Amino acid sequence: MNLQPPATSASVTVKSVSKRFSSFPALNDVSLEIAPGEFMALLGPSGSGKTTLLRVIAGLEVPDAGQVLFGKRDVTRVPVAQRGVGFVFQHYALFGHMTVAENIAFGLTVMKRSDRPSRPRIAERVAELLALVQLDGYEKRFPSQLSGGQRQRIALARALARKPSILLLDEPFGALDAKVRRELRTALRKIHEEVGLTSVFVTHDHEEAFGLAERVTVLGSGVIEEVGTPEQLRASTNGFVRRFLE
Amino acid sequence: MLMARNSRSVLPGFGLSFGITLFWLSAIVLVPLSAVFAKSVTGGWDEFVAAALSDRALAAYRLSFGAALLAAAINCVFGLIVAWVLVRYDFPGKRLFGAAVDLPFALPTAVAGIALTALYADTGLLGAPLAAWGLPVAYQPAGVVMALTFIGLPFVVRTLEPVLAEVSQEAEEAAMTLGATRLQTMARVIFPTLVPALATGFALAFARGAGEYGSVIFIAGNMPFRSEIAPLLIVTQLEEYDFAGAASIAVVMLLVSLAMLLVLNLLQHWQRRRLG
């Protein structure tokens, strides 16, 4: 299998980012460092701003103030399409009218003609990615013919197609039942290790965060309460963190 | 055909409501429609063919169906723009324009017919300049297309609007995170999900246009072989007491309607599968 890690598995730096939605502040002066190749969880209750932070990193939301850097590159004003992130949506957002293969290839087929891989090369890449998510041979299926867990894997394969340097996942296991969750967790861990890119995922489930991530960022109502390894957080003295982990 | 009632419901009233439904449907729709089929063959098969497929009738079908196709196609283009703008953008007067889309449903066809004629006649507000450029509309086949375009607009817009509103924001965002430009997102992610609805709107507008009468006869000119629509030919034959001839043409129109109904059911099936 030919799955070299991306050219740069970049670090992510969030500097004093604030974001308001009409009246309520979703993020209030948030700063965060994520190392290259790190597996980071954004953990918090609903309304804590964790999804907003993920969307700011992706470029799906423009912050009112502050900066986002990938490596040394300031991407705050770079449109989402040019940021080179892979994003896995909460409800997968697969394109219903396209086959699995067309879904996965989408990111490659919208490249400028001069950069676009050849058709056989794209087909090869699709097959590689399907093997990576253990769904070999599913090319011709349509999303409506897949189970929730399978859709999630296809969404993941699609996000990886252009070899992003950063992978962002919004509540990746939210809509799945417990057994499928466990399987996918193992698969995601394995993929993260194989591909070696910087990964950030959002969750409200601390078991999931601690079970999967190397470090966890705990958010509460728009501010970062604490950042640390699972062990550090279990021993936290921060009142909010202790209450949330109960 | 319909029955085999295994109504597991405990609610009373099935017999009464089903009885009313079946009686009324038969009395008003099914029996009268079958009368047309029966009448059309009273003179035998050959006479039916002679009346239904006479040169004059063929010219009338060509105009009715051709103009309806063209008008539906025009509405697919502009109806898509109208629906897009009404669903996605904010602008002053949006609510008024949104409500006005239904005007062709609400305005009696005869009123629409004389209004369009007044506008597009050689002396009319729009007809005068168009005629001066050598593009006369009224009393020409172009007038038929114009009237059917008016009639068909709401079918396309109203079919597209709910589908356009339901295109998931996530799918659009997904396309952008995968590097698609706005135009690529529109063409490859949004538009394909609209195709079944667009086809449905097209079929509805076509079906309505092919049988349309009131809005067309004032503006059409009604010259046999040139600007005479099929429904008008039925009326003409009736006035000449050629009932079998009128019924024969009506049968052709009905068969096309039934075919369109079938197509529409298939389209709905397609749309449900695609969204599901």
Add this chain to the structure above:
Amino acid sequence: MARPRHLSEPRPLQLLLILVALAYMGLMLFLPLGAVLVQALQDGWTAWLDAVREPDALAAIRLTLLVAGISVPLNMIFGVAAAWAISKYDFRGKTLLVTLIELPFSVSPVVSGLVFVLLFGAQGWFGEWLAARNIEIIFAVPGLVLATVFVTFPFVARQLIPLMTLQGREEEEAALSLGASGWQTFWRVTLPNIRFGLLYGVLLCNARAMGEFGAVSVVSGHIRGETNTMPLHVEVLYNEYNFVAAFAVASLLAGLALVTLVLKSFLEWRHGDELAAARH
């Protein structure tokens, strides 16, 4: 609903699309409507008033109200019964039944009139039988009513069927379990749940009933002051080159259309949830 900036087109393209849409609607919708009003009033208010108050015009207005007054309630009763049968019970052939109910929408108005001429006209199936008993249907009010009922047949039913299917039968079952009779359940539980959907259907049904042209034109015989409804009266005046009077009567019908649109928008605005079921 405004959309987030990154999910929208560049501003200039938006403006262009809005302009194209508004120009198209202006050309196709507002201009014809304006033409009716301008033509109706081109000789002033007194000419308009004279045309509307002339005896044949008044007779046409009365006839239109009469025909709609009979047809709409008939289709209302049918629509409720059909929706009740289709939404509250399971039986085979339901899809076919719904398709047949919507069939009149795809039939040319002229054919809708023709079918009744073939049944009840002098040469029709029942022509002799009716003539022997001196019963007039074609070229008389019953024919106008039949043609109108045919073309407005699906309006109420197609509004109620999806709505009542969505509502299910739990509430009715609850009422029955509390000791209500079938009719009590219908009047006190079902009807209040569907009243705005019903009103909406009746509104559209009425607009079509009063404005129908092709179908009634075939069965009317165009007897002035007797079998001319308002749309037919417009045609007669127009063909006599009496344009001001034709547009004056037409402006009344245009007014009816505008009132219908306003009421319809109001219902959609206030009770959109209840009506939304039917638009899928």
